Every structure is written in C-alpha cells, then in structure tokens.
Amino acid sequence: MTAERVSTVAKPGRSPFTLWLRTHALQIGITIVAIGIWAIFAIGSPQTFFRGNIYQAFMSTTPFFGIMALWLTLVVITGEIDLSFPSIMTISMWVFATVMMATGNLAVALVLMLLMGLSAGMLNGIIITKVGVPSLVVTIGTSFFWRGMVKVLTGGTGTSLLPMRDTIFYELFVGRLFGFIPMQMVWMALFAILCWVLLNRHRLGAHIYLTGDNADSARLMGVDVDRTKIIVFGLAGFSAAFAGLVASLEVTYYWPTLGEGYLLNTLSSVFLGGTSVFGGTGTIYGTFVASFIIGAINAGIVAIGMSGFWTELIYGLIIVLSVVTQTIVGRRIK
Amino acid sequence: MTEPTVRLVNISKSFGEVKSLENVNFEVYPGEVVGLLGDNGAGKSTLIKIITGYHQPDPGGEIYFHGKKVENLTVPKARALGVETVYQEKALADDQSVWRNIFMGREIANRLGFLDIKQMRAVTQRLMTEHMGFTSKAVNPDTPVRTMSGGERQGIAITRALYFEAELIILDEPTMALSLSETRKVLDFIANIPKAGKAGIFIDHNIFHVYPVVDRIVVLDRGRVAGEFRKADVSLEELIDRLYQVARTGRLEAARGGKA
Ligand SMILES: Nc1ncnc2c1ncn2[C@@H]1O[C@H](COP(=O)(O)OP(=O)(O)O)[C@@H](O)[C@H]1O
Ligand SMILES: [Mg+2]
Numbered sequence: 001m002t003a004e005r006v007s008t009v010a011k012p013g014r015s016p017f018t019l020w021l022r023t024h025a026l027q028i029g030i031t032i033v034a035i036g037i038w039a040i041f042a043i044g045s046p047q048t049f050f051r052g053n054i055y056q057a058f059m060s061t062t063p064f065f066g067i068m069a070l071w072l073t074l075v076v077i078t079g080e081i082d083l084s085f086p087s088i089m090t091i092s093m094w095v096f097a098t099v100m101m102a103t104g105n106l107a108v109a110l111v112l113m114l115l116m117g118l119s120a121g122m123l124n125g126i127i128i129t130k131v132g133v134p135s136l137v138v139t140i141g142t143s144f145f146w147r148g149m150v151k152v153l154t155g156g157t158g159t160s161l162l163p164m165r166d167t168i169f170y171e172l173f174v175g176r177l178f179g180f181i182p183m184q185m186v187w188m189a190l191f192a193i194l195c196w197v198l199l200n201r202h203r204l205g206a207h208i209y210l211t212g213d214n215a216d217s218a219r220l221m222g223v224d225v226d227r228t229k230i231i232v233f234g235l236a237g238f239s240a241a242f243a244g245l246v247a248s249l250e251v252t253y254y255w256p257t258l259g260e261g262y263l264l265n266t267l268s269s270v271f272l273g274g275t276s277v278f279g280g281t282g283t284i285y286g287t288f289v290a291s292f293i294i295g296a297i298n299a300g301i302v303a304i305g306m307s308g309f310w311t312e313l314i315y316g317l318i319i320v321l322s323v324v325t326q327t328i329v330g331r332r333i334k
Numbered sequence: 335m336t337e338p339t340v341r342l343v344n345i346s347k348s349f350g351e352v353k354s355l356e357n358v359n360f361e362v363y364p365g366e367v368v369g370l371l372g373d374n375g376a377g378k379s380t381l382i383k384i385i386t387g388y389h390q391p392d393p394g395g396e397i398y399f400h401g402k403k404v405e406n407l408t409v410p411k412a413r414a415l416g417v418e419t420v421y422q423e424k425a426l427a428d429d430q431s432v433w434r435n436i437f438m439g440r441e442i443a444n445r446l447g448f449l450d451i452k453q454m455r456a457v458t459q460r461l462m463t464e465h466m467g468f469t470s471k472a473v474n475p476d477t478p479v480r481t482m483s484g485g486e487r488q489g490i491a492i493t494r495a496l497y498f499e500a501e502l503i504i505l506d507e508p509t510m511a512l513s514l515s516e517t518r519k520v521l522d523f524i525a526n527i528p529k530a531g532k533a534g535i536f537i538d539h540n541i542f543h544v545y546p547v548v549d550r551i552v553v554l555d556r557g558r559v560a561g562e563f564r565k566a567d568v569s570l571e572e573l574i575d576r577l578y579q580v581a582r583t584g585r586l587e588a589a590r591g592g593k594a
Binding site: 016019022023201202203204206209210213214216217218219220221222223276280281 | 383386387388408409410413419421424425426427428429430434437438439440441443447448449451474476477478481
C-alpha cells in the first residue's frame with residue numbers, strides 16, 4: 001500500500017519527558033498533595049504522626065470505603081456513576097446475616113452474599129444500558145429500593161455476628177497480619193493490584209477506557225459497550241458486598257444502616273484521585289492514594305477536636321475542588 | 335464471474351418512524367471502488383453501517399459476503415470478514431494513546447484476555463514511521479491522540495483500517511477535516527485500493543474528489559437508489575447535471591445511466 005500518506009512534522013516541545021509528565025500529571029499531583037497533607041499533620045502533631053498506631057488505625061478504617069472506591073473508579077472511567085453501593089452493602093450483608101442464622105454455614109452465606117452484590121450491580125448495568133436510563137437516576141432508584149427492602153425485612157433490628165468471631169473467616173477478613181497489619185488492608189492492596197491489572201493489562205480495561213472516552217466510536221469499532229458497563233457495575237456490586245462484610249465483621253455486628261456514611265468518602269476518593277467525571281481517564285494509583293488522604297482528613301478532623309459535622313462539609317468541598325481543578329488543569333495540559 | 339465482495343439485497347432500515355433506507359440493492363466487486371453520492375440525510379452512512387454490522391437491517395433484507403449469506407452481522411463479524419471503515423464522525427478516543435486507538439476493538443490478547451502491549455506498541459511504532467510519516471522521536475505509540483493535528487488523527491484512522499488486511503475499505507467523508515495536501519494523500523490512497531485487488535466504498539460531498547478515484551457511482555436519494563452508472567459512461571459535467579436532476583426529481587434519467 002502507499003506509504004507516507006498524511007505525513008506530518010512533530011510539533012516542538014514534545015520530548016519523552018514532557019510526554020511522561022503530561023500523561024502522569026494527575027498521579028504526580030495526588031502524590032504531592034498526599035505528602036503535603038502528611039507534612040502538615042506531622043508538623044502539627046509529631047507525637048501522633050511519628051508513631052505506628054495512627055497508621056494502623058488508617059489501615060484499619062480506610063479499606064471500608066477504599067475497597068469500594070477502587071472498583072467504583074472503573075465505573076466512573078466508563079463515564080457512569082453508581083450511588084447505590086451503600087445500599088448494596090446492606091442488602092448483601094442482610095443476606096449474609098440471614099443465611100448464617102438460618103443454616104449456620106458461613107461459606108454458603110458468604111457465597112450468597114457476594115452473589116447478591118454481583119446481581120444487584122449487574123441489575124443497575126442492565127437497566128442503564130438496555131433501557132437507556134442515565135446511571136445517576138437508576139442508581140438513586142435502586143439505592144432507595146435496596147435500603148427500603150432492608151428496612152422492611154429487618155424492621156431496623158440488626159444481627160450479631162458473634163458466631164463469626166472464632167472462625168477462620170474473621171481472621172481472614174479483619175484479623176491482624178503479623179499482629180500488626182489489619183487484614184482489610186491486605187485485601188485492599190490485593191484489590192488495588194487486581195484493579196490495576198484489569199484496567200491496564202486486560203482487554204476489559206482497554207474497553208473500559210474506550211467506552212468512557214468515546215462510546216460511539218468504540219461501538220463502531222466493535223467494542224461491546226453495554227457488556228463492558230454491565231460487567232463494571234457487577235464488579236462494583238460485588239465489591240460493595242465484600243466491603244460491607246469487612247465493615248460489619250470489624251464490629252461483629254450487622255447494622256441495617258450499614259453503608260450510610262460511605263457515599264461521600266468513597267466518591268471523594270475517586271474524584272480526588274484524578275478520575276475524570278466525564279469518563280475516559282482515571283487511575284487506580286490515584287484512587288488508592290486519595291483514599292488514604294480522605295481517611296487521614298477524617299482522622300485529622302476528629303484529632304483536632306472538630307465536630308463530626310465538619311466531615312461532610314469538607315468531603316463535599318474536596319469533591320467540588322478536585323472536580324474543578326481536574327477540569328481546569330486538564331484543559332491546560334491539553 | 336467473480337462474486338461481489340459484498341452484496342446487499344432488498345435492504346431497508348427504519349429508525350422508528352424514519353425510513354432511512356428502502357429496498358436498497360447494492361454490491362461492490364473486488365478491484366473496484368464505488369462512489370456513494372447523495373444529499374445530507376440520503377442514507378449513505380446508514381447503508382455503510384449496515385455493511386459494517388453496526389446497524390441490523392429490517393427483516394427481509396439479505397447480506398452476502400463473497401456469495402455467502404451472512405445472518406446477524408455484527409461489527410466483530412464484519413471486521414473478521416475483512417471490512418474496515420474510516421468514519422466521518424469523531425472516530426478516535428481522544429485521551430487514549432495511539433496504540434490503544436490503532437487496536438481499538440481488536441486488541442492483541444491471549445486467551446484469558448491479557449493484552450500483549452509490547453507487540454501492539456511495536457506494530458504501532460512501525461506503522462507510525464512507515465505509513466503515517468511520523469519521524470520525530472517525541473511522538474511515540476504512547477502519545478495521547480488529543481495532542482495531534484487533524485491530519486495526524488485522520489492518518490491514524492486510515493492506518494487503523496489498513497493494518498488489518500482489509501478486503502473492503504469503507505471511507506465515510508474521510509476528507510472532511512483535512513487540509514488540501516492531506517486530502518490529496520487520502521485520494522491517492524483510495525485510487526490505489528483496486529491495485530491491491532481490494533474493494534472500496536467512498537462517500538464524499540465533493541464530486542471533484544469522488545469522480546477521479548472511483549470506478550462506479552451509486553446515487554442515493556431519500557433512502558432509495560436513484561441511479562447507478564459506470565464512470566466510463568458519464569463525463570464529470572454530465573454527472574453534475576444528473577445530480578442536480580436527482581435533487582429536483584429524485585430520479586436519474588434512464589438513458590445512459592444503465593446498470594453495470
Ligand atoms: N441512529 C439513528 N437514529 C435515528 N435516525 C437516524 C439514525 N441514523 C440515521 N438516521 C436518519 O436516517 C437518515 C439518513 O441518515 P444518514 O444515513 O446519516 O444520511 P447521510 O449519511 O446520507 O447524510 C436521516 O434522516 C437521519 O436522521
Ligand atoms: Mg453521513
């Protein structure tokens with residue numbers, strides 16, 4: 001075939017290094033923010049921040065929403081949003097608690113719980129793609145639906161998970177590795193690696209980016225956009241169930257209100273991490289680091305003795321600021 | 335006689351109330367380029383999207399590739415049959431790298447779906463230097479396409495269609511965003527399609543682009559084939575007259591516009 005059609009001369013100033021800076025701008029940015037916040041806390045309260053306890057506390061509580069934020073990142077990269085995960089947490093945990101009480105078989109309870117989360121997530125995806133309703137609307141609807149169902153089923157009463165206490169499951173999900181590292185942290189690290197591999201080294205990830213970037217073109221080139229979205233919502237539901245279990249095991253109690261209070265910190269982790277609200281860009285590294293920033297801010301607010309009422313205000317501010325900065329910085333770079 | 339690369343029989347396509355295509359018969363033979371002409375909204379893009387498997391025709395229509403009937407054509411099926419397309423619309427994923435765009439929808443992966451990024455990068459690098467004329471080391475397979483010019487981007491879209499051993503290359507208004515010299519290169523490329531024994535379909539509003547590089551011209555009007563003739567049978571001036579006539583009456587004069 002004819003060679004050199006549409007030939008071009010490269011614009012000046014596109015050295016490999018500036019290219020690397022451009023493509024990693026958000027990751028570099030979030031790293032600097034994390035170091036900056038750590039420095040502020042360390043200077044402000046050295047006696048707390050130069051001891052291990054505080055880090056153990058971060059590793060214990062951050063995964064409750066961090067695990068969710070990792071998988072939610074995939075949803076947001078496809079250009080969609082999921083607001084129903086807190087409710088999927090509680091309905092899935094209700095399945096777990098109920099099956100555990102009825103059969104005493106923890107393995108069966110675990111499998112059914114994860115299946116519940118997976119199906120609820122896929123249901124979101126199917127309504128969004130096959131019926132064509134925006135994900136914002138669908139997941140607000142399913143969110144009320146699942147939480148409402150839990151309220152009806154439980155009448156507001158919880159279930160003690162004490163039977164779990166001395167089982168291998170307890171050690172596996174919320175035990176302490178080497179007597180120090182909370183197992184939920186190990187799971188979060190494993191999920192981060194899994195998400196990163198899926199997103200960057202697997203066909204599913206390639207399709208996730210393409211779907212969020214230009215769904216029409218992706219469809220024209222043979223990407224099954226609907227299937228990609230259904231899978232991603234399914235995975236988000238699955239991880240909601242998992243995160244719900246971990247959060248409940250930590251307190252050995254299933255509260256029907258489980259998940260309430262996780263919406264804002266999860267969303268702020270994703271957006272602070274540099275994932276674009278418009279879809280098509282986002283990184284697991286960004287979300288991972290941002291989750292810990294969010295966790296630290298929460299701890300920091302409590303540590304300086306501010307009221308818990310401040311946390312919502314600050315998370316809200318973080319979401320708005322990060323989305324605004326991203327959009328402005330993104331425009332500059334492009 | 336050779337079978338056509340693709341043959342459409344009695345194809346209709348409706349979007350709700352809108353009938354975009356009505357009982358269209360159409361074929362392209364190996365070694366020829368067919369120019370598809372018609373006003374905005376005539377149904378040209380809809381027709382080629384049926385060939386690429388993006389749209390499914392209304393019941394009753396039939397699609398044949400090399401004489402074999404194909405049921406339930408999808409984009410991956412059509413691409414496997416050697417159909418590659420350069421679309422008029424925004425065809426690239428802007429924030430993704432060159433290699434991700436080149437391999438969009440047909441990533442090289444193992445059986446478990448894990449990508450062979452090394453190979454995709456290497457192929458992209460080769461295509462960029464050999465076919466797209468990128469000489470600078472600063473532009474590499476990892477560069478996001480958003481940073482590139484219109485010509486560079488169209489180069490990617492065209493190279494993408496070529497790399498995969500296409501048998502039928504469809505170009506839907508490929509020159510729309512291009513400069514004069516870039517347009518020239520696209521037209522040269524189209525003129526060369528038959529030499530390799532491949533087939534092409536070329537849609538463009540500019541009759542002066544279409545006429546020189548095609549062998550046959552099909553005119554669509556409001557979803558119907560209004561006429562069809564060989565280039566050898568009609569001069570450029572006559573063709574322009576006839577297109578005006580189609581615009582007025584929806585018909586082509588039967589006289590010399592007979593079928594091939
Ligand atoms: N996806 C679609 N949904 C509804 N109507 C469509 C769709 N695609 C095309 N049409 C309609 O079909 C007709 C033909 O469109 P098109 O094939 O794009 O024309 P052309 O490419 O010749 O300009 C137009 O009336 C257009 O509005
Ligand atoms: Mg068109």
